[in-house]
Amino acid sequence: MNQQTPKPAVIIDDTTLRDGEQSAGVAFTAEEKLAIARQLAAVGVPELEIGIPAMGAEEREVMQAIAGLHLPSRLLAWCRLFDADLDAVCGIDVHMVDLSIPVSDQQIRHKLGRDRGWVESQITRLVRAARELGYEVCLGCEDASRADMDFLCHLADVAAAAGARRLRFADTVGILEPFTVLERIQRLRAHSDLELEMHAHDDFGLATANTLAAVRGGATHINTTVNGLGERAGNAALEECVLGLKHLCGIDTGINSRGVPELSALVERASGRAVGWQKSIVGEGVFTHEAGIHVDGLMKDRRNYQGLDPDELGRQHRLVLGKHSGKHMLERSYQELGIELQGWQAPVLLQQVRQLVTHQKRSPSGAELLALYQNLQALALDAVPLNLDRQGEGSPCPLQSLAS
Numbered sequence: 001m002n003q004q005t006p007k008p009a010v011i012i013d014d015t016t017l018r019d020g021e022q023s024a025g026v027a028f029t030a031e032e033k034l035a036i037a038r039q040l041a042a043v044g045v046p047e048l049e050i051g052i053p054a055m056g057a058e059e060r061e062v063m064q065a066i067a068g069l070h071l072p073s074r075l076l077a078w079c080r081l082f083d084a085d086l087d088a089v090c091g092i093d094v095h096m097v098d099l100s101i102p103v104s105d106q107q108i109r110h111k112l113g114r115d116r117g118w119v120e121s122q123i124t125r126l127v128r129a130a131r132e133l134g135y136e137v138c139l140g141c142e143d144a145s146r147a148d149m150d151f152l153c154h155l156a157d158v159a160a161a162a163g164a165r166r167l168r169f170a171d172t173v174g175i176l177e178p179f180t181v182l183e184r185i186q187r188l189r190a191h192s193d194l195e196l197e198m199h200a201h202d203d204f205g206l207a208t209a210n211t212l213a214a215v216r217g218g219a220t221h222i223n224t225t226v227n228g229l230g231e232r233a234g235n236a237a238l239e240e241c242v243l244g245l246k247h248l249c250g251i252d253t254g255i256n257s258r259g260v261p262e263l264s265a266l267v268e269r270a271s272g273r274a275v276g277w278q279k280s281i282v283g284e285g286v287f288t289h290e291a292g293i294h295v296d297g298l299m300k301d302r303r304n305y306q307g308l309d310p311d312e313l314g315r316q317h318r319l320v321l322g323k324h325s326g327k328h329m330l331e332r333s334y335q336e337l338g339i340e341l342q343g344w345q346a347p348v349l350l351q352q353v354r355q356l357v358t359h360q361k362r363s364p365s366g367a368e369l370l371a372l373y374q375n376l377q378a379l380a381l382d383a384v385p386l387n388l389d390r391q392g393e394g395s396p397c398p399l400q401s402l403a404s
Ligand SMILES: CC(=O)SCCNC(=O)CCNC(=O)[C@H](O)C(C)(C)COP(=O)(O)OP(=O)(O)OC[C@H]1O[C@@H](n2cnc3c(N)ncnc32)[C@H](O)[C@@H]1OP(=O)(O)O
Pocket: 019, 022, 052, 054, 055, 080, 081, 082, 100, 101, 102, 111, 112, 142, 172, 231
């Protein structure tokens, strides 16, 4: 972002390169990580969490290579609140370390085998140590959604006193819904002056909703991943948060949404995780319409059925012929082939298109439409004399049985 750009009301800290890569089976090469970092920065993502130094020398080298790109985005490293993890980050030019520690009694006791007092003393000691090394600190509160809120507020004070700048509220197991997120973040907001970051998981399909609720509650930062990649069901999708915040909350994150499809495709390729056809914002089919009433409405004025303008993503509405099409779309499809249908032909051809689509599980091709039309013309020519013989006059539809 250049110096003149006003600071957005919510700052995106994208973790595609950390939590995104934690998605089971996903492993980016160094080149892929660099390319993703570049593209995230190119669309204007202001903060990138780029990896876990404790994973070893190779991970650290890639993280330092990303730092060496001198991107306009601020960089974060993810560390356990643990001496060895802090040692491992030394020499990597990130701006901030996320020092993560479980804060629920469940994880403090049954994962770490410790107690609350130990967590508190670790925070004081290691946040100070990280500050002395010159890093900004975000206290990563793992499993915050299952933590005692009084204890969490107390830890915010402990972290602030030790020099932390930010607290990350992690819904690690993805069990919150937006109303509870709103309450919890409001409570933290009222209690602490720290920056507050929401880290949501999509186990119940609520990661984006929870992230938007957190912003409403006073979160200053949000953790996202491209395509919603991430542990288990994934994290809050960058593209959903950017456009959701803009259109549903009136908050501009400063991201160039037209660059998002390319970013999404890049992460899709590098992760090997196909983006679903109906995946909001970036799915291939999310601006494609078939239903006759919708298509007719769109052709009259696209605002009739447009919640999000595809142009914001450099995309367009696509109209397809299918089982649910009506005469307007059929006529348009034939016009594109240079054919003006007569009134009686549309219902007959619509039935035939429905049958074809049901069997082929796809829209008819131009050649197939042409064949249906030519067939109908031939049948009509054969039928006209019979009708004339029988009725003594021309029928408006020579193929009544087909049209019914
Ligand atoms: C919710 C999250 O997303 S947290 C991020 C999770 N991400 C990852 O785990 C991906 C990268 N992880 C790794 O490469 C490895 O797990 C490493 C390098 C971090 C650690 O590897 P190992 O030392 O072989 O340990 P392993 O992963 O089997 O076990 C984790 C250890 O970290 C401890 N630990 C977990 N979280 C924390 C924490 N926040 N602070 C301190 N210790 C922690 C566990 O208690 C366990 O320690 P133990 O050996 O004393 O029981």
